Amino acid sequence: MAKSYYEKIARINLTTGEIKIEKLDLDLARKFIGGRGLGTKILYDEGVATVDPLSPENKLIYITGPMTGTASPSSGRYMVVTKSPLTGMIACSNSGGIWGAKLKYAGWDALIVEGEAPDWTYINIVDDKIELLDARKYFGMMSEQIDEELKAVHGPKSSVLNIGPAGENKVLMAAIMNDKDRAAGRSGVGAVMGSKKLKAIVVTATRTNIEDIIHDVPALKAANAECLKIIRENSVTGQGLKTYGTAVLVNIVNNIGAFPTNNWQGSYYTKGDDISGETLADTYLVKNSACHRCPIACGRVVNVNGKVVGGPEYEPLWAYGGNCGNNDLNTIDEANMLCNELGLDAISVPCTIAAAMELYQRGYIKEEECDGVPLEWGSTKALIEWTKRIGQPDSPLAWLMSSGSARLCEHYGHPEISMSVKKQEMPAYDARAVQGIGITYATSNRGGCHVRGYMISPEVLGLPQQLDRTVTDEKAFWAKTFQDLTAVIDSMGNCLFTSFALGAPQYAALLNAATGTNYTPDELLVVGDRIYNIERMFNKAAGMKPEDDRLPKRLYEEPITNGPSEGQISKIKLTLPQYYEARGWVDAFPTDETLKKLGLDECVGK
Amino acid sequence: MIEVRLFATLRKDRGKVMQLPASEFSDGVSILEHFAIPREEVAIFLINGFHSKPEDPVKDGDILAIFPPVGGG
Numbered sequence: 213m214a215k216s217y218y219e220k221i222a223r224i225n226l227t228t229g230e231i232k233i234e235k236l237d238l239d240l241a242r243k244f245i246g247g248r249g250l251g252t253k254i255l256y257d258e259g260v261a262t263v264d265p266l267s268p269e270n271k272l273i274y275i276t277g278p279m280t281g282t283a284s285p286s287s288g289r290y291m292v293v294t295k296s297p298l299t300g301m302i303a304c305s306n307s308g309g310i311w312g313a314k315l316k317y318a319g320w321d322a323l324i325v326e327g328e329a330p331d332w333t334y335i336n337i338v339d340d341k342i343e344l345l346d347a348r349k350y351f352g353m354m355s356e357q358i359d360e361e362l363k364a365v366h367g368p369k370s371s372v373l374n375i376g377p378a379g380e381n382k383v384l385m386a387a388i389m390n391d392k393d394r395a396a397g398r399s400g401v402g403a404v405m406g407s408k409k410l411k412a413i414v415v416t417a418t419r420t421n422i423e424d425i426i427h428d429v430p431a432l433k434a435a436n437a438e439c440l441k442i443i444r445e446n447s448v449t450g451q452g453l454k455t456y457g458t459a460v461l462v463n464i465v466n467n468i469g470a471f472p473t474n475n476w477q478g479s480y481y482t483k484g485d486d487i488s489g490e491t492l493a494d495t496y497l498v499k500n501s502a503c504h505r506c507p508i509a510c511g512r513v514v515n516v517n518g519k520v521v522g523g524p525e526y527e528p529l530w531a532y533g534g535n536c537g538n539n540d541l542n543t544i545d546e547a548n549m550l551c552n553e554l555g556l557d558a559i560s561v562p563c564t565i566a567a568a569m570e571l572y573q574r575g576y577i578k579e580e581e582c583d584g585v586p587l588e589w590g591s592t593k594a595l596i597e598w599t600k601r602i603g604q605p606d607s608p609l610a611w612l613m614s615s616g617s618a619r620l621c622e623h624y625g626h627p628e629i630s631m632s633v634k635k636q637e638m639p640a641y642d643a644r645a646v647q648g649i650g651i652t653y654a655t656s657n658r659g660g661c662h663v664r665g666y667m668i669s670p671e672v673l674g675l676p677q678q679l680d681r682t683v684t685d686e687k688a689f690w691a692k693t694f695q696d697l698t699a700v701i702d703s704m705g706n707c708l709f710t711s712f713a714l715g716a717p718q719y720a721a722l723l724n725a726a727t728g729t730n731y732t733p734d735e736l737l738v739v740g741d742r743i744y745n746i747e748r749m750f751n752k753a754a755g756m757k758p759e760d761d762r763l764p765k766r767l768y769e770e771p772i773t774n775g776p777s778e779g780q781i782s783k784i785k786l787t788l789p790q791y792y793e794a795r796g797w798v799d800a801f802p803t804d805e806t807l808k809k810l811g812l813d814e815c816v817g818k
Numbered sequence: 819m820i821e822v823r824l825f826a827t828l829r830k831d832r833g834k835v836m837q838l839p840a841s842e843f844s845d846g847v848s849i850l851e852h853f854a855i856p857r858e859e860v861a862i863f864l865i866n867g868f869h870s871k872p873e874d875p876v877k878d879g880d881i882l883a884i885f886p887p888v889g890g891g
């Protein structure tokens with residue numbers, strides 16, 4: 213029997229209030245691991261691809277992986293899988309903290325939330341007991357305050373997941389927050405939760421580990437010890453991320469000229485050091501922090517105007533920094549804190565502000581639309597105010613911006629200004645200067661995203677080996693392999709950052725010890741391939757077209773205008789066909805032969 | 819002149835941005851020696867924004883950016 217699952221899923225219907233306990237299908241779990249893979253498979257099978265994402269018909273799955281809650285490194289993670297209101301395609305947002313581990317300790321592999329509550333509700337879970345409670349008094353509160361209040365009600369051992377005002381307002385970039393400053397940030401998963409009038413989920417568990425269901429406890433201990441040793445000895449995961457967090461990337465990416473500025477009009481920021489991890493460490497950093505059972509501890513805790521809060525990662529440092537022409541670090545810290553309080557995606561929101569700033573620069577957005585806060589490059593007032601307005605929209609422009617840059621730019625007749633893929637904003641690496649990451653962006657099933665195949669690792673950081681960032685050779689194959697391995701890690705419930713040090717053999721050892729499977733590293737990558745393909749089939753059913761696998765025109769028509777990578781352009785038109793060939797896809801979708809090879813017979817002919 | 823930019827832990831007791839006379843340095847190795855930076859502390863060595871090796875030649879006007887092993891995002 214496969215272990216490391218409690219074999220229990222709670223199906224909670226908010227319309228009727230009915231809570232059903234279902235048995236996890238272990239064969240399915242083996243085939244899709246858990247988390248991202250299994251969550252997507254469940255959504256696909258239940259026909260969610262064709263529903264309106266903000267209707268009661270959409271389903272919201274909170275799902276752990278078999279490694280969630282084990283003693284394996286960085287394993288406190290859970291995933292939120294649903295149909296995204298931002299992209300209209302699959303959403304899978306991953307978060308750390310401890311909430312996911314507690315859900316597992318309470319004995320649940322997943323929660324499937326359906327319907328729409330008659331009024332604001334929260335779910336309270338205490339071990340195997342689940343109840344729906346009145347959340348009306350928490351309506352309108354900032355995420356952090358809800359966390360504190362619900363903890364006061366349910367005790368210090370509880371862990372809280374919730375949406376802030378942005379989710380209530382169904383802002384298409386709303387995040388789901390847990391443990392105060394951890395976020396399932398992307399693709400608007402918070403808006404889906406808001407559309408269901410579900411304010412929070414509180415979990416309290418008696419168990420503090422899941423040793424009772426581990427297949428082979430000594431083997432898992434040995435695999436853990438081996439992984440921990442590799443992580444500690446690796447200079448990136450052992451020291452680098454602890455000291456500077458992901459913020460250390462600012463200077464690296466800027467110095468190769470891949471740091472987009474002013475909504476990707478440039479790609480080198482002369483004031484980059486002002487907003488770097490090094491400067492953060494010298495100024496506002498209070499200490500580092502770690503998610504549950506994480507030896508890497510990449511989290512930042514910063515002082516924002518006297519308040520000690522979770523600090524920015526690399527992405528918001530770039531997005532609220534160079535991408536908006538701003539070098540004021542305190543403003544970035546403050547805007548990042550506002551995103552956490554309002555429950556907003558700290559990548560898409562500042563990128564949408566950057567797009568609005570370009571629309572303003574070109575005269576498409578008029579000053580009179582800005583309600584006294586013009587969208588000028590580098591305006592710290594604009595960054596703070598427009599973040600608040602996006603979280604709690606109160607004007608026509610604020611509502612437009614709250615739906616993301618693609619809809620905003622479309623409205624003004626200039627879709628080319630939105631730096632997004634599948635309507636989700638791209639993160640902080642210019643794909644004109646780094647060829648492989650462009651493949652990841654263009655083909656990511658959840659739209660513009662770097663953590664679906666982090667090609668920055670080989671192309672910029674030299675891990676596991678240094679690739680020339682300017683060439684296209686073999687990049688399609690690399691991108692596919694990274695995407696497949698990432699799908700496995702996301703499904704297991706470990707943090708992707710462990711992969712700076714660990715590879716497929718270590719993940720296979722962990723998974724096999726915990727669940728009793730016998731995957732070889734290569735077989736595990738095939739599982740990743742299967743997961744990538746089921747996501748793609750979900751998107752196909754949702755109406756995705758081949759032309760949705762594209763980069764914004766600026767990246768292949770306008771060469772970089774400044775810095776070390778001046779003159780470079782994305783060669784995505786060359787690499788995309790190579791990628792499809794590597795995947796066994798034609799025109800962006802798997803052939804029946806590919807589906808059969810991956811054991812996805814149920815998708816054949818669809 | 820050659821501009822040398824140091825990052826992360828390499829800045830400690832050395833500084834952030836330094837200008838060196840090009841005539842006194844022929845390659846990156848001589849520059850690492852100048853700053854007493856052990857080779858194993860160098861993970862990323864950029865010349866004018868492109869990944870290079872310390873053995874590569876350097877010339878007047880070059881910008882070097884040197885990073886220890888650090889991490890990602």
Ligand code: SF4
Pocket residue numbers: 286287308309501502503504506507508509510511707708709710
């Ligand atoms: S590496 Fe960072 S994000 Fe990942 S689990 Fe550890 S602290 Fe959390």
